[in-house]
Amino acid sequence: MMDIIRTKDVVYEYIRRDDEGAVTGITTAVDHVSLGIKQGDFIAILGHNGSGKSTLAKHFNAILTPEEGTVWVDGMDTLEEKNVWNVRQTAGMVFQNPDNQIIAPVVEEDVGFGPENMGVPTEEIWKRVEESLKAVGMYEFRKHSPNNLSGGQKQRVSIAGVLAMKPKCIVLDEPTAMLDPQGRREVLKAVHELNKLEGVTVILITHYMEEVTDADKVFVMDSGKVVMQGTPKQIFTLVDELKELRLDVPQPTLLAWELKKRGIPLPDGILTGEELVQAIKDLK
Amino acid sequence: MLRDITLGQYYQTESVIHRLDPRVKLLGTILFFISLFCFSNPAGYAIALLFLAAVIITTHVPFSYMIKGMKTIVVLIIITVVINLFMTQGDVVVEFWKFKITKQGIVMAVQIFFRIAMLIVGSSIMTLTTTPNHLTDGMERGLRFLKVIKVPVHEIAMMMSIALRFIPILLEETDKIMKAQLARGADLESGNIFKRIKAMVPILVPLFISSFRRANDLASAMEARCYRGGEGRTKMKPLKYTSRDAVAYLVLFAYMVVSISVGRLDALKIM
Numbered sequence: 001m002m003d004i005i006r007t008k009d010v011v012y013e014y015i016r017r018d019d020e021g022a023v024t025g026i027t028t029a030v031d032h033v034s035l036g037i038k039q040g041d042f043i044a045i046l047g048h049n050g051s052g053k054s055t056l057a058k059h060f061n062a063i064l065t066p067e068e069g070t071v072w073v074d075g076m077d078t079l080e081e082k083n084v085w086n087v088r089q090t091a092g093m094v095f096q097n098p099d100n101q102i103i104a105p106v107v108e109e110d111v112g113f114g115p116e117n118m119g120v121p122t123e124e125i126w127k128r129v130e131e132s133l134k135a136v137g138m139y140e141f142r143k144h145s146p147n148n149l150s151g152g153q154k155q156r157v158s159i160a161g162v163l164a165m166k167p168k169c170i171v172l173d174e175p176t177a178m179l180d181p182q183g184r185r186e187v188l189k190a191v192h193e194l195n196k197l198e199g200v201t202v203i204l205i206t207h208y209m210e211e212v213t214d215a216d217k218v219f220v221m222d223s224g225k226v227v228m229q230g231t232p233k234q235i236f237t238l239v240d241e242l243k244e245l246r247l248d249v250p251q252p253t254l255l256a257w258e259l260k261k262r263g264i265p266l267p268d269g270i271l272t273g274e275e276l277v278q279a280i281k282d283l284k
Numbered sequence: 285m286l287r288d289i290t291l292g293q294y295y296q297t298e299s300v301i302h303r304l305d306p307r308v309k310l311l312g313t314i315l316f317f318i319s320l321f322c323f324s325n326p327a328g329y330a331i332a333l334l335f336l337a338a339v340i341i342t343t344h345v346p347f348s349y350m351i352k353g354m355k356t357i358v359v360l361i362i363i364t365v366v367i368n369l370f371m372t373q374g375d376v377v378v379e380f381w382k383f384k385i386t387k388q389g390i391v392m393a394v395q396i397f398f399r400i401a402m403l404i405v406g407s408s409i410m411t412l413t414t415t416p417n418h419l420t421d422g423m424e425r426g427l428r429f430l431k432v433i434k435v436p437v438h439e440i441a442m443m444m445s446i447a448l449r450f451i452p453i454l455l456e457e458t459d460k461i462m463k464a465q466l467a468r469g470a471d472l473e474s475g476n477i478f479k480r481i482k483a484m485v486p487i488l489v490p491l492f493i494s495s496f497r498r499a500n501d502l503a504s505a506m507e508a509r510c511y512r513g514g515e516g517r518t519k520m521k522p523l524k525y526t527s528r529d530a531v532a533y534l535v536l537f538a539y540m541v542v543s544i545s546v547g548r549l550d551a552l553k554i555m
């Protein structure tokens with residue numbers, strides 16, 4: 001199948017300047033990243049703060065364009081001016097702070113904002129708004145003000161807002177970082193359902209390990225480079241390496257790893273509590 | 285304290301007023317304001333008050349909710365009323381020390397009180413019954429003719445609607461920053477006016493920084509959702525006049541004719 005997003009040797013630098021405009025420092029946020037993301041997959045990009053994962057994510061819908069290298073979204077080069085709006089329509093983006101991405105004061109109007117910008121006819125907008133809100137389970141809140149919603153609900157509205165643009169791919173830039181555990185569960189559930197039921201490609205940027213255990217593929221970033229990639233099982237076998245990258249592993253994985261170090265013959269790549277329980281039962 | 289401001293806050297009910305076209309409400313508010321400045325006798329104000337009361341009842345918005353927003357403007361009203369009370373020249377009614385209260389002063393003060401109070405309630409009715417988006421839609425459509433002379437009507441409308449959306453968020457944030465500074469021993473309450481203004485600086489600086497950050501985030505989010513100005517945009521809720529709006533225009537017209545013609549009758553003047 002064709003890759004929905006492909007990058008080749010992408011480089012992006014943040015340049016710090018002093019008051020006179022002289023360069024005082026350069027931070028390479030994304031350093032020669034090449035990757036391919038398959039249509040319909042659930043992808044997680046992991047990394048601690050400052051690893052360049054958010055900067056990379058902003059390249060996927062042409063908010064940022066690479067200084068070197070190329071990003072193709074559904075075959076379109078993001079560097080070409082004429083592609084920008086099609087790229088943004090293909091790859092929707094959900095940001096970290098739910099308050100700063102809701103534009104309208106009523107939930108349904110906010111979801112309609114994207115289609116309005118695209119010039120979708122009025123009746124079609126209503127249909128899309130209804131479908132998107134139902135898809136994230138927020139339909140009954142359509143007349144509410146976003147200010148009275150919880151963080152998780154706001155973030156689901158943001159996802160519906162992107163969904164209403166009928167993107168092939170949704171990029172979520174740490175959508176749960178500002179939420180409580182309840183809100184995190186709500187958002188992740190909504191995202192997983194979109195991926196499974198609607199077949200939307202999901203790219204989840206996060207630093208929470210527990211959120212990536214169900215992903216089809218995981219990329220781990222450190223100082224602007226992709227340092228590991230593979231299935232969650234493959235990644236979480238490398239506990240030592242992950243610790244070196246200042247990333248936490250899920251607790252069941254950590255426990256299994258510690259047990260194994262003490263000589264208990266557990267299999268590699270245990271991700272959830274149930275798997276661990278099963279593995280321990282199987283020991284006898 | 286900061287949460288009490290209701291100006292620019294939408295209050296959801298399913299009333300007729302809520303469902304009116306925003307252009308009707310905009311024009312209605314403007315005409316109501318004009319009428320307030322046309323009256324020269326108490327009868328005009330009485331009619332305006334009745335009209336306003338009728339509108340308030342039809343909106344189903346609790347009156348206490350409307351009044352909450354006025355608390356912050358009480359000082360302004362008192363100052364204006366007091367100045368008018370003491371500064372108007374005319375027939376002296378009461379005199380003490382250096383101050384004189386004149387008959388004309390009393391009339392003027394009462395008149396000013398009603399004018400300001402009704403102006404505020406009138407405008408808050410508009411913002412309470414119209415979603416800010418609807419309101420700016422109404423302005424965008426109603427003022428479209430200004431595009432001819434290159435007024436960026438759409439952009440202004442968009443800015444206003446975003447500003448209104450962020451008022452509660454920024455208020456909450458101000459509250460948070462104030463508490464954070466109070467917790468570190470900031471003294472906001474004591475001292476003279478200059479001291480207190482100075483004490484606001486550590487609240488305003490972080491507030492400004494955070495609103496710029498928010499503005500930047502919001503701009504990215506809007507761009508990510510394909511926002512590129514008013515050109516080629518469709519509307520989720522396009523404005524369409526219905527028979528309801530025609531009735532509203534008629535009521536408005538009747539109010540204007542009656543209130544202004546009665547409100548300017550010399551026979552009803554009290555001075």
